[in-house]
Amino acid sequence: MTTKEVFHGVPGILRPFKEYIEKKGLKKGDQVVYYGVPGTCTPFVELLGFAVRSLELEQVFVPLVDESKAHKIHHVPDIGMQAGAAPVSVKPKAIVIMGGLSMPNVSIKAEQVKAVIDRHPGALVIGVCFMHMFEKAGWFATVSFDCLIDANIDPVEVTKKS
Secondary structure, eight states, rough: OOOOOOOOTTTTHHHHHHHHHHHOOOOOOOOOEEHHHHHHHHTHHHHHHHHEEEEEEEEEEETOOOOGOOOOEEETTTTEEEEEEEEEEOOOOOEEEEGGSSSSSSOOHHHHHHHHHHSTTTTTEEEEEETHHHHHHHGTTTTOOOOEEEEEOOOOOOOOOO
């Protein structure tokens, strides 16, 4: 059975993410690996990482799907979560696919993401996107998510003095 819940704002992204990780029994030292577009997805990965920091998981950011460029994410006091400089090996208990990978201007295809998932059998697969990007890109035919967090950021209001 599929359960769909509706939340609001940034906590509506972060709390369900943390709750899902906790309910699936990930423990201290287990690895969560985020795959996303450098720059665009990175701040969202850092927010997600901040939400689960108390679980003492090993968190890793992989730019696009190139695991040879993986970097550990660590907590910086008074700042938040940051990607570190040293590369790290990838052995995920949970794979987090960021929606930026499915954007039209990004060269990553759903089949490449499916290949990443297939390399790590048994890992949870979590999707985090905005504005139904995975659906719009047609990825559901290729990539199956154990949990999908899909948020809306519309409208965006900008106020300026003339």
